[in-house]
Amino acid sequence: MKKTMYEKIWDSHLVHEPQASTPILYVDRHLMHEVTSPQAFEGLRIANRSVRNPHSILATMDHCVPTKAADRINLPDPIGKKQIEVMASNCEDNAINLYDMKSPNNGVIHIVVPEHGFVHPGMVVCCGDSHTATHGAFGALAFGIGTSEVEHIMATQTIQQQKSKTMLVEVTGSLKPFVTAKDIVLAIIGKIGTAGGTGHVIEFAGQAIRELSMEGRMTVCNMAIEGGARAGLIAPDQKTIDFLRGKEFAPKGEYWDQAVDYWNSLASDEGAQFDTVVTLDAADIAPQVTWGTSPEQVLAVNQSLPTPSTMEDSIKALAAKSALDYMGLEAGTKMTDVPVDVVFVGSCTNGRIEDFRALAHVSKGKKVANGVQAIAVPGSYPVKQMAEQEGLDKILTDAGWEWREPGCSMCLAMNGDYLKPGQRCASTSNRNFEGRQGKGGRTHLVSPAMAGAAAIAGKFVDLRDWD
Amino acid sequence: MQAYTKHSSIAAVMNRANVDTDQIIPKQFLKKVERTGFGAHLFHDWRFLEDGSDNPDFELNRPEFKGAKILIAGDNFGCGSSREHAPWSIADYGFNTIISTSYADIFFSNCFKNGMLPIRVDAPTLKALMDEVEASPGIEITIDLESQKITTPAGLSIDFEVDAFRKETLLQGLDDIAWTLTHEQKITDFETQNKKQLPWLWPSA
Ligand code: SF4
Numbered sequence: 001m002k003k004t005m006y007e008k009i010w011d012s013h014l015v016h017e018p019q020a021s022t023p024i025l026y027v028d029r030h031l032m033h034e035v036t037s038p039q040a041f042e043g044l045r046i047a048n049r050s051v052r053n054p055h056s057i058l059a060t061m062d063h064c065v066p067t068k069a070a071d072r073i074n075l076p077d078p079i080g081k082k083q084i085e086v087m088a089s090n091c092e093d094n095a096i097n098l099y100d101m102k103s104p105n106n107g108v109i110h111i112v113v114p115e116h117g118f119v120h121p122g123m124v125v126c127c128g129d130s131h132t133a134t135h136g137a138f139g140a141l142a143f144g145i146g147t148s149e150v151e152h153i154m155a156t157q158t159i160q161q162q163k164s165k166t167m168l169v170e171v172t173g174s175l176k177p178f179v180t181a182k183d184i185v186l187a188i189i190g191k192i193g194t195a196g197g198t199g200h201v202i203e204f205a206g207q208a209i210r211e212l213s214m215e216g217r218m219t220v221c222n223m224a225i226e227g228g229a230r231a232g233l234i235a236p237d238q239k240t241i242d243f244l245r246g247k248e249f250a251p252k253g254e255y256w257d258q259a260v261d262y263w264n265s266l267a268s269d270e271g272a273q274f275d276t277v278v279t280l281d282a283a284d285i286a287p288q289v290t291w292g293t294s295p296e297q298v299l300a301v302n303q304s305l306p307t308p309s310t311m312e313d314s315i316k317a318l319a320a321k322s323a324l325d326y327m328g329l330e331a332g333t334k335m336t337d338v339p340v341d342v343v344f345v346g347s348c349t350n351g352r353i354e355d356f357r358a359l360a361h362v363s364k365g366k367k368v369a370n371g372v373q374a375i376a377v378p379g380s381y382p383v384k385q386m387a388e389q390e391g392l393d394k395i396l397t398d399a400g401w402e403w404r405e406p407g408c409s410m411c412l413a414m415n416g417d418y419l420k421p422g423q424r425c426a427s428t429s430n431r432n433f434e435g436r437q438g439k440g441g442r443t444h445l446v447s448p449a450m451a452g453a454a455a456i457a458g459k460f461v462d463l464r465d466w467d
Numbered sequence: 468m469q470a471y472t473k474h475s476s477i478a479a480v481m482n483r484a485n486v487d488t489d490q491i492i493p494k495q496f497l498k499k500v501e502r503t504g505f506g507a508h509l510f511h512d513w514r515f516l517e518d519g520s521d522n523p524d525f526e527l528n529r530p531e532f533k534g535a536k537i538l539i540a541g542d543n544f545g546c547g548s549s550r551e552h553a554p555w556s557i558a559d560y561g562f563n564t565i566i567s568t569s570y571a572d573i574f575f576s577n578c579f580k581n582g583m584l585p586i587r588v589d590a591p592t593l594k595a596l597m598d599e600v601e602a603s604p605g606i607e608i609t610i611d612l613e614s615q616k617i618t619t620p621a622g623l624s625i626d627f628e629v630d631a632f633r634k635e636t637l638l639q640g641l642d643d644i645a646w647t648l649t650h651e652q653k654i655t656d657f658e659t660q661n662k663k664q665l666p667w668l669w670p671s672a
Pocket of ligand 1: 062063109407408429
């Protein structure tokens with residue numbers, strides 16, 4: 001029988017398929033951060049259970065960590081401090097590899113893990129974080145879980161999981177200039193809606209996906225969850241193999257060739273059936289900006305905000321009206337007339353080296369507009385270091401950007417970086433929900449280059465006719 | 468975990484679609500290292516006024532809904548983050564049942580793991596339930612998990628679907644880990660095989 005990549009990974013990880021109950025799936029790699037794990041360790045201790053395979057876990061601290069160097073020494077927030085301390089002692093007690101705040105490897109979990117080659121094609125990977133889908137870029141089945149499941153995996157190395165439906169999203173042709181991976185995924189969400197992928201694992205395919213770098217593929221898979229999907233997947237190819245070669249946790253010596261053969265067997269079989277198929281033409285995708293409080297409320301930057309009273313779908317019209325109210329925007333306004341107060345470039349969606357290169361490229365020799373606060377937060381210390389070696393930090397600070405230490409930062413505003421009520425932010429993160437970046441804050445999701453241009457112009461601009 | 472069987476409880480209506488996990492439990496409350504006490508902050512930004520007093524316009528603050536165990540909510544409830552604080556907060560507040568047309572996947576499965584029953588009904592049924600509660604707020608609705616039925620004072624009788632395994636664990640109040648570990652030999656066998664097939668995934672002995 002012809003199988004999709006999802007089905008191949010599923011079948012090879014099925015430990016037990018009991019009748020009339022949830023299948024048990026083996027978990028190869030378990031990623032951890034300080035926010036969703038303490039209660040799981042607490043649960044293990046209460047039940048007197050231990051961690052089955054500590055080597056399968058890689059942990060970091062990212063959600064609560066300050067991005068100002070001085071605050072990392074004297075943590076200003078007592079609760080964040082407690083989470084960080086509890087994480088450190090839990091990892092130590094259980095022999096878990098932790099990249100703590102002082103480690104040169106520290107950073108956002110989904111940035112750090114690929115940097116060390118900890119996830120390989122064909123694996124099942126879980127993390128108590130919904131953007132675990134990022135690792136689907138390597139052809140691994142990677143999905144977010146809750147804290148009870150974190151505990152379950154630590155105790156059993158498995159997860160109880162229902163099989164998902166499969167969706168193929170094919171992006172044909174090549175992207176136009178100034179259009180990036182972020183724009184692809186926002187356009188996909190705009191098309192299928194935030195519930196479009198519910199119950200599915202999405203496989204992204206087509207020429208435009210193949211042409212993306214590994215970083216770009218991670219950006220696309222990262223936001224599969226915003227399209228409602230359990231996970232995103234991209235078939236491994238030569239780029240995947242080249243990316244993993246030589247990394248700390250990549251197979252070594254005689255095992256490398258065996259592993260590559262295995263990885264090459266994972267792609268969906270020609271003619272395999274998907275439950276749902278969606279096709280987009282890359283040439284039709286323009287730089288995207290979200291205008292509302294759900295990622296599906298997205299437009300091409302050269303379009304105008306919708307007018308709820310003329311919308312056919314009454315539920316959508318209601319949602320649009322309340323989103324415009326929250327966002328403080330008038331129906332019909334041109335997107336390029338919307339000003340910004342804050343610009344944030346970072347997060348596990350767009351906090352990789354390629355993202356800062358794109359940002360530096362548009363920022364070079366320019367100045368951030370008066371009154372705009374522009375914050376660049378590298379996804380990890382290795383990203384920060386590489387950017388500094390390339391002189392990107394200099395270009396950015398000369399332009400008026402703040403160049404910070406790594407962390408999740410303003411992606412979810414748990415670490416002291418947040419929007420004030422009413423502030424409008426162009427953000428490269430992944431969620432524009434009400435209050436996501438701070439109570440009353442207004443988020444517009446964009447690519448790093450679009451964010452950079454917005455910082456300079458003080459408003460959204462269409463990169464395609466901007467100089 | 469407490470066993471979930473059959474109960475009659477006040478049902479509260481929250482007629483809003485796409486209620487996301489950041490609204491269910493705003494993130495300033497997530498930094499705890501314990502599992503309990505989140506109910507006090509459920510829907511914080513909607514529920515309380517700036518000065519910390521109850522917002523009288525917020526649905527769950529209506530006196531008729533006090534002590535509700537059943538939450539009837541709009542479409543796509545619980546979208547957003549996978550953090551389990553959202554179901555913890557809802558359970559800690561006192562709800563054990565949610566009724567909606569649809570849920571975010573992760574939220575849906577997290578409900579069961581916390582002893583809550585999320586029920587899916589179709590849009591007309593949801594509307595009928597909301598209408599009945601709105602017409603006489605404070606009424607008690609009966610949920611019978613064994614026979615998978617919702618019944619209301621006005622005589623609605625609604626059958627619902629529930630995964631057989633989830634049903635069993637709820638009925639018995641069974642912890643997931645204990646259940647999985649009844650199959651531990653299968654896990655060990657899988658690992659033995661995996662070490663042979665993909666040895667590079669394992670630390671060298
Ligand atoms: S950067 Fe944002 S989305 Fe990514 S792990 Fe951190 S908080 Fe989650």
